[in-house]
Amino acid sequence: MHNLFLLDGMALVYRAHFAFMRNPILTSKGFNTSAVYGFANALLDIIDNHDASHIGVAFDTRAPTCRHELYPPYKAQREAMPEELAAAIPYVKQLCKAFGIPVLELDGYEADDIIGTLAHRADADGGIHTYMVTPDKDFAQLVTDTTTMWKPGRQGNNHELLDVAAIQNQWQVESPKQVIDILGLWGDASDNIPGVPGIGEKTAKKLVGQFGSVEKLLESTDQLKGKQKENLINFADQARLSKELATIILDAPVEVSWDDLVISQRDDEALQALLTEMEFNSIAKRLYGDSFVAGRGHEESTTTANEEPESANLKTIADVEHxxxxxxxxxxxxxxxxxxxxxxxxxxxxxxxxxxxxxxxxxxxxxxxxxxxxxxxxxxxxxxxxxxxxxxxxxxxxxxxxxxxxxxxxxxxxxxxxxxxxxxxxxxxxxxxxxxxxxxxxxxxxxxxxxxxxxxxxxxxxxxxxxxxxxxxxxxxxxxxxxxxxxxxxxxxxxxxxxxxxxxxxxxxxxxxxxxxxxxxxxxxxxxxGQQPIYQNIEAPLMPVLTAMENEGISLDIVALKGIGDSLTKRISKLSEAIIEAAGREFNLNSPKQLGEILFGEMELVEKPKKTKTGQFKTDEQTLSALAPKHQIVADILDYREASKLKSTYVDALPQHVSSKTGRVHTHYQQLMTSTGRLASNDPNLQNIPVRSVAGREIRKAFVPRDLHHTLLAADYSQVELRVMAALSGDEAMIEAIKADLDIHTATAARVYGVAMDEVTSEMRRNAKMVNFGIIYGISAFGLSQRLDIPRGEASEIIETYFKQYPGVKNYMESTIESAKENGYVETISGRRCHVRNIDSKNGTIRSGAERAAINAPVQGTAADMIKLAMVQVRALLDKQEAKTKMLLQVHDELLFDLHLSEQETLVPQIVKTMENALVLPHGIQCKVETGTGDNWLAAH
Structure with a gap:
């Protein structure tokens, strides 16, 4: 039996590109190689580990297909391909060619049709087992006893093999071919296949299970009732059309023989040149050993296939006199x-x-x-x-x-x-x-x-x-x-x-x-x-300050932490029992898949539950948070997750971080992990301890002063990002509210809802607070509607009213986006450049994400610059006064100190003054620092 692997090229490169979207793999020249890298690793895994004898990679072409002729809106709503991905695809094809793997393309047909045709042909010829390598659910219709879906894993997980039994179970069908009928009724938003209004995945499966096919269903509408019957009668032609659009063609004129698909000898010269251009050192070493170094931005290798592979014009210690x-x-x-x-x-x-x-x-x-x-x-x-x-x-x-x-x-x-x-x-x-x-x-x-x-x-x-x-x-x-x-x-x-x-x-x-x-x-x-001032005035002086803070560490009350852990253990146990009882059966609470099946499959908490790209029900925090007020089991699940995470991440882990040398916990700070300059704490991360939840705040009780002569001092910038937004935008109304020391959220609510300050309700203030902080992150009407659980129209109206009341903010957002498009970066008040990729992308999703980043970066970056400058200046103050007080931690907009009791009255006002004046903001905006002291971090905060 030969093993034929047919790769859905476009789906795989899309998947690889977006898998690295947050941290793209770039060459030293700035070329995005994420798609090529991800595809190359998937290809090598198949070649090296899965006994492939034949292989081919199918791609779509730009030519219209018969589906477009049948239904012009087919795939019409799809976002434009990201420019960086489009630029990478030729290199993916070069990679295939260098490996001796045919690239299969045919005008008028999709990659699905090419793979379907070859899989069908292999079934008929016999002696071949076909593996369709794709994450696309549509391929389920092609699965047979000798054709299997090979679904790539995510985030390092193993691939999933979907055979006939798996498809029958997943789609609730007798035959994989009935997947076409389900898709015909359900439709496919990604391909713009309309389906039948009012019929979702669950209903489609139920109807196909009952009637067997779209045609038999349409012949049996007399057995149906209500709106469902009405829609199937009125949209019968659309159902038939949708089924035809969803059907993968099995007889496309693909002129390729099995001999053409036999894995052949790779072209090492071409492959080494490509790996060098892409700067894929790890892949190069995997193929050619440690002696081959792909390099960073240097000329292509001139190594031929008959020579030993060499580094790409890179010198080593053996080549340079020293x-x-x-x-x-x-x-x-x-x-x-x-x-x-x-x-x-x-x-x-x-x-x-x-x-x-x-x-x-x-x-x-x-x-x-x-x-x-x-x-x-x-x-x-x-x-x-x-x-x-x-x-x-x-x-x-x-x-x-x-x-x-x-x-x-x-x-x-x-x-x-x-x-x-x-x-x-x-x-x-x-x-x-x-x-x-x-x-x-x-x-x-x-x-x-x-x-x-x-x-x-x-x-x-x-x-x-x-x-x-x-x-x-x-x-x-x-x-x-x-x-x-x-x-x-x-x-x-x-x-x-x-x-x-x-x-x-x-x-x-x-x-x-x-x-x-x-x-x-x-x-x-x-x-x-243009970043020399940032380095000389902020980053370089900060280095010894961070060094001293890390060296100081902070005291941890192990006994108090154990007590917190015991309470969390009891809470986890009670919540587990309540959730299992509400669900009606035992299941793994830590399995998103099982949880989704309970909440949305069995309990049916919502009519049309959202799903992930892998087909599982969504059970992420945002999804569950929207349901928690209406369903106690969901609220309990969120509480269970939080308690479990707090226990494992902090209660169980923090004692392991107590230094045997000092008896204290020492975090480590990274200065430039983000483009905005925000500090990142790790090993352990002390910046992510929740402060908004009761359970999260309890963890802070375990952080205590070093001895009886000290107390903990927390000095926290108040609403710093809103003050920065006022300074950047120059909006008169916002500046006026800040200078008058009004509650900015109440002031915003009064303006947006058109009421007096004393008439603002708690709900109005809550909504205004969400808008205030959401605007900083470029929130959309859809995003606001999700967060406030209100209709999108209402959310859109709130945002529109907000901009009418604060026109300077809207002008800032528009001018910032234009500046980012023109320069490729935005700047903080201090002059830190935050580079913004894809700000002019034709892909709307990517472009809007870049626009949000452009709006937010100067605000968040300025706040980061401010607290960094404050740390440098406060350290200078402490050194000048030879203070016994020590700076311990930086957590977002807060600094934490071991404050010597003898210095409390004199030093605290000076620390506050130094922080408030660390960075002078335009338009006379004055920063505000609030302080608190206590015998633990929670009490100080």
Missing amino acids: SYHLIDDAKDLHQLIKKLSLSSRFCFDLETTSLDPRSCQILGIAFAVQAHEAYFVHTGAGSKLSIDMVLDKLNVVLDSKIEKVGHNLKFDLSVLLAHGCPVSGPFFDTMLVHALVAADQRHSMDFVSEALLGYTPVKLADLSQNSKGADGDLFGFDEEEPKPAKKSTKKKEIKMHLIPVDELADYAAEDADVTWQIAEILRGQLEES
Whole structure:
């Protein structure tokens, strides 16, 4: 039996493109390769792991089909293909050609028809089992004993095989061919197949199950009643038409033989060239081994199919003359320090035994002051130099005004601070600078080196291959990620001590050397980008502030946390019992699929439940939240989910994050993870602890002051994004309300509903609050109607009235979108550029998403700039006064402090003043900071 795989090319590339929509895979030149990458991985999985003997990839063409002639509106409502996807499709076809796989296209026919014809032909010929690789439900009609649907998995999940039994069960039919009848009655919104009004999926299945086909149903309308009978009589022709439109053609003139589809030898020259252009390092290594590096933005490989594969014009340490020196005695160390002290800047890089700054050991420090020359001060086993002595000697340059260069410098600063060696600025961090000048790209040192220098640094994994000990490899990691020694946040211990000293010296020295060279290029790019003030005034000064905050950590009351956990466990148990009782049977509460079947299949809570792209009932938070006020079981499910998440994410996990060295919890902050500059907390994430729910607030009780001489101080910007919107838009009414210190939501409600301030009801204020914050995120009438659970027309009227009352806001939104289209970016008040992709896309969904991002980015980005500046200035205030109070956490618009009781009266007003004036807003808008203190975080908040 041969295995024929027929791939629905267009469906697969669409799926791959949108799977990476939030974090697209871009080359160093900015080309979006998400579709090519996703398709390539799917193709390789089939070729390598699933015994394929024959394979073909079918695509639609632009030519109209017989369905368009039959019904001109067919697929007429479909959004235009995203431009980035359209640009990627030729590369997908090149990929197929390089693998020797036929691309099957036929004017007048869809990919469905090509696959249907070949599958039908294979069934007739025998000896072939066909796998139709597609997520499209329409293909269910083609399933036979020797034709199976191969439904790709999502988010790394395994694919799903749908055979005859699976289709019978899923569609509730006797034969897969009856799927056509169901689609004829139900219609298909994505293809603009009309179906019959009033008949949805569930009813269609029921009717086909009862009558067998559309034709027999239409002959039996006398057995029906009411509106259903009326619609089937009135729309009988439309039902027949819809069935014909939904029927996949089985006799298209596809001129291809089985021999044409036999997997043939790939064209390595073409494939290597394509992988190089696409910069697919991981796929290249998978196919050609570690010696092949696809590269970043360099010329195509000239390797022929008969030659050993080589890197794509990228140099390595073996190709470049260099002078790297191992230093392991006091004399050479003294000479190095002298050299560093005479330099205007130097690059340094630590090599450590782990990624925990407070528990790792420093094996050495690499330095560079010019290209191709570097030094490694060895402090590990066998060295004559101890780390304490080295740091004591190096203090003269580390604590000087000489500029320090590095990649992800905060890690190095954190390690040194934990070892009692603070480092003074100025700093030039190549990772942060690259994030500012090339926000859409990856920022690992390897990526940046290949993109800017055409040079591939030595991989830690390469060293581990030759340095295995009793415990195996030093480290396991993805080559696409930054080097784990200091340039990622992976938790696994690195067995660096297994690496021979001379190899470690070259590896570390190369890091310093490469980073130095990158920095020299990035200096010019930073100036050209217009982001130099952002880096110099905000990001660089913030680095040591974050380092100090991370090093401080925060105290956790384990006993209190356990009590919270016990309460959550009891609540989870009670909610589980209530939900099971209401459902009428046992089921897995943590399974979205089973939950959907209970709520919408068995209990039928809504008439037309929404479904995911995979055909499951939607049970996401937004869907359930809209139903919770009407159905107790749904409210209980939401409470159950929240309690379960709080327990697993915080109650169970937080104790594991208490440092054995300090007894405190130390989060880590990423400065430029988002384009708006918002800080991101991780390992553990302390920014996502819910504050609006009772259960979420309870978790904050476990965070406490360090001792009896301190209390926790929370200083929170009040409605900062609304104040920023007023400043950006210059809207007179909004500015007037803020300056008068009115409740902005009540003031908005009064204007929108045309009533006096004292006549605003709680519901009016709630709606106005939703509009105020929704406008910042570019909310639509549909979005507002969903959030407020009101008709779309009413929501549209509220928004229209809002804009009449605040015309400056509407003008801001329109001008911001136009500016984004013209420049490709928007700016915060500070001048931070937030790049906006696809703002001029012809695809309405993508374009509207980009427009919302353009509206929101200057607001959110300005708020981010403000709190970053506040952190820098508050830290300067604390240092100047030699305060015992310490800044601990930044959570959205809030700063949390260990406030020394002796400084409460004098210091708190100064902190408030500093925060309120950290960033001067236009139009005289004054920021407002509210404070609270307490013996735990909740009490302070």
